[in-house]
Amino acid sequence: MNLLQSHRSRREFVRTLGLGAASAPFLCNLPSFAAESPAGRKQRLIVVFSPNGVIPKTFWPDEEGDSFTLKESTAPLAPFQDQTLFLHGLANRIRGDGDGHMRGIGCLLTGIELFPGNIQGGSDTPAGWAKGLSIDQEIKNFFQAEEATRTRFGSLEFGVMVPDRADTWTRMVYGDANKPVSPIDDPYQMFSKLYGQMKDRESLVSILDDVQEDLRKMAKAISKQDRRMLEEHTTLVREMELQLRAADVSNGAEGHAVPELEPGVTQDNDNMPRITKMQIDLMVNSFIADFARVGSLQMTNSVGQARMRWLGIDKGHHGLSHEPDSNTEAADQLTQINKWYCEQIAYLAKRLQETPEADGNGNMLDNTLIVWTNELGKGNTHTHNDIPFVLVGGGSNFKMGRSLKYERVAHNRLLMSLAHGFGHHVESFGNPDFCGGGPLVLA
Secondary structure (H helix, E strand, O other): OOHHHHOOOHHHHHHHHOOOHHHHHHHOOOHHHOOOOOOOOOOEEEEEEOOOOOOHHHOOOOOOEOOOOOOHHHHHHHHHHHHEEEEEEEEOOOOOOOOHHHHHHHOOOOOOOEEEEEEOOOOOOOEEEEOOOOHHHHHHHHHHOOHHHOOOOEEEEEEEOOOOOOOHHHOOOEEEOOEEOOOEOOHHHHHHHHHOOOOOOOOOOOHHHHHHHHHHHHHHHOOHHHHHHHHHHHHHHHHHHHHHHHHHHOOOOOOOOOOOOOOOOOOOHHHHHHHHHHHHHHHHHHHHOOOEEEEEEEEOOOOOOOOOHHHOOOOOHHHHHOOOOOOHHHHHHHHHHHHHHHHHHHHHHHHHHOOEOOOOOOEHHHHEEEEEEOOOOEOOOOEOOOOOEEEEOOOOOOOOOEEEEEEEEEOHHHHHHHHHHOOOOOOOOOOHHHOOOOOOOOO
């Protein structure tokens, strides 16, 4: 029996070896201390947001069932088609205050109305924050309520190019009614949150150098399997340190200026691909360490105006989304934009798929559900019908590899299904008026 197994708690193990607090992140993910879900595996949820609707004819499969063809916008998911679920026909039926974009993002994960407020959108009535918590936070709270599934952070909210301002267009995650959760869109700041060592770019020092003595002590006291996982995690941390350092001195392969990544400094539009990759890598690393089992990645915001110059598109995304259907050039560019967003989903899925679970229970994609969504069904009509919901991975026990079509079914029923898929059998979620029929049957 190794020393770790002979102690009943992580805290007791740390105290016995005299380890410092900075070594705790490296201990959390060891198989001997890994917590399992009631289903016997670690289930995870990731919600990914991209804005301004889609071009339906280049996004949704024509077919229904388990034999379908991916369209251009979603072609990057081809390697994961048998683990992908398209849900066409879900409608955000929440009405009330706020313009279409505000209700689109504010009600997307909450399924409930916005409070009256002072944020004015067009000619619509002004609005404030959502009246309830979001489904990712509901699932996080469910996990955190049980010691077996409790993690250090519970959930982690990542962002990419999210504006500094805080308003209804820029927040999709809610901890409770009137309590939006701000995503962290600076990889340096997120790295600091995860490992607690970095104050700013200038004071960047190696975390591993600081805790190497503790790691040596730990390695002598743990099993061979634990030692292998500890080595893998420290390697990932070292690689991330080098990547973050390189971001300060490199102009990137595409020749774009690298933004200042100090906390609070606005990100550079042209560096969006680099930031996105860094955030995805950090998210996967945080799951390997079991820092959280719920995560979100908000890429820009509702009415996001990213200029995808790396795709040869100079016009802002939101402006393009308002072009009429007759503007075929704009439609082609919007298709390319959504394809780029899909490529980021595919990269996330690939990183998860190539990462084995510490407990030997498959790979991380087998146990993670990615939910890719959007605040609008179509940008130039601001419709809340046919809201994009594309699910990837095996985290929820849903039957994947299908294209399903509905007739304006309230998306609240999907939010309920997500909770049920993680063992949390809610009877309604958000506005109960839109929960009739119960959760969608997706298993």
